[in-house]
Amino acid sequence: MIAVRKFVKQACWCCLAVCFLVILNSLPAKASDNGLVLTPPMGWNSWNKFGCNVSEDLIKGAADAMVSSGMKEAGYEYVVIDDCWQVSRDTSGNIVVDAQRFPSGIKALADYVHSKGLKFGIYSDAGVKTCAGRPGSAGHEYQDALQYAAWGVDYLKYDWCHTGKANAEWAYSTMRDALKASGRPIVFSMCEWGTAKPWLWAKDVGNLWRTTGDISDCWNCAKKDALSFVKIVDMQDGLETYAGPGHWNDPDSLEVGNGGMTTTEYRSHFSLWCLLAAPLIAGNDLKNMPAEIKDILTNKELIAVNQDALGMQGRRMKKNGDTEVWARQLADGSRAVILFNRGTEDAQIAVSWVDLGYPAHLSANVRDLWAKKDLGRLTSTYGANVPSHGVVMIKVTP
Ligand code: GLA
Helix, strand or coil, X not given: CXXXXXXXXHHHHHHHHHHHHHHHHHCCCCHHHHCCCCCCCEEEECHHHHCCCCCHHHHHHHHHHHHHCCHHHHCCCEEECCCCCEXXXXXXXXXXXCCCCCCCHHHHHHHHHHHCCCEEEEEEECCCECCXXXXXXXXXXXXXXXXXXXXXXXXEXXXXXXXXXCCHHHHHHHHHHHHHHHCCCCEXXXXXXXXXXXXXXHHHCCCEEECCCCECCCCCCCCCCXXXXXXXXXXXXXXXXXXXXXXXXXXXXXXXXXXCCCHHHHHHHHHHHHHCCCCEEECCCHHHCCHHHHHHHCCHHHHHHHCCCCCCCCEEEEEECCEEEEEEECCCCCEEEEEEECCCCCEEEXXXXXXXXXXXXXXXXXXXXXXXXXXXXXXXXXXXXXXXXXXXEEEEEC
16 A cells, blocks of 8 residues: 555656646747857957958958957957858758858858857848848748857848738747757847837847848938938937847947948947947948057957946936937946037037936046046036047046
8 A cells, every 4th residue: 555655646746747848848939048149249240341242261361350450359250251152942941041152151151260269150031032142041040040050150130021900920930949848058149129119018029129220321311211220219219228148229230430430429329329228339441440540440448348247238317409428337337328419519518427327426537538547536417529420428436
């Protein structure tokens, strides 16, 4: 009798354990579970500068330049081919690479990028076609994810063209699950342009999600629908609470160095992206980068703000016509602050300690992050003359 009771008891425990495992396995995967990009991803993407004109030589050259220019040393890691590497599907539905432009194949290219100590990224689309009309991943999600894993892909940018009436949350969750099933940790970069407000639902789906349409390389373009730098900045206002380690708002890759803005404007662009905890994905020609552009992209003190471990996205604290104050809380209790002048004339802009959540009497060290200079211990407020379209960016440390 005792033996029977013991047997029944053991059988019950076994059942419970099996049930537990079944439940655990059927829980939806979470992108944040992949443990990747606990600080915003840093890297380079081919689209802004090269569009469809990609090839293995271009990507290898970008990887080489990322190392030789000091970008890798500054923290840039992912080398991402955007659209146009793929041409068709074979009779088994496998994606076919453009053999003219990538004669050695994607695996060899990924190996090359890895040999430089960098990571390798690729692009696809949730629809039947990519935005440039190449085959998309709809209906081939698991097949493609397995292929990416076999190639050694570390990062997938996943676009939203030709998706018809598809539901974004469903489509992106399908690829998230496919990537998870591939067994390889792959950063999942959602490029849905903010249409279905991914910040509201994508925390457990993607590691980053685009918040807007495509950035244009201009301060405030004349072209009616173009998303110029300042328009994109305005569209980030209010999204700050949705970002955090492993799940970031993505206001698109950087235009710094692509020629449509002045050096002062590019400094503003980079400063805002750092304060916004935005992915720092360079979009320029790394092989032919003037010194002043390299100095912007590799400014270590700004990158430290972007990569701050707290992962708290900064926000607009004040707006007075064309002058604005943006601030971000950092892990050590200090604040990164941008005095931002959108106007056509130089302007005096000030930030008060109270605006930053500090008592006015607090004595704090103020450091100018572009001048790389300590300005001393100050109480109550800091003000500076800010050039037209420029920033003064400081770190305030109590
Ligand atoms: C869309 C995306 C861009 C780029 C192109 C490629 O427009 O938003 O970032 O990937 O497609 O075709």
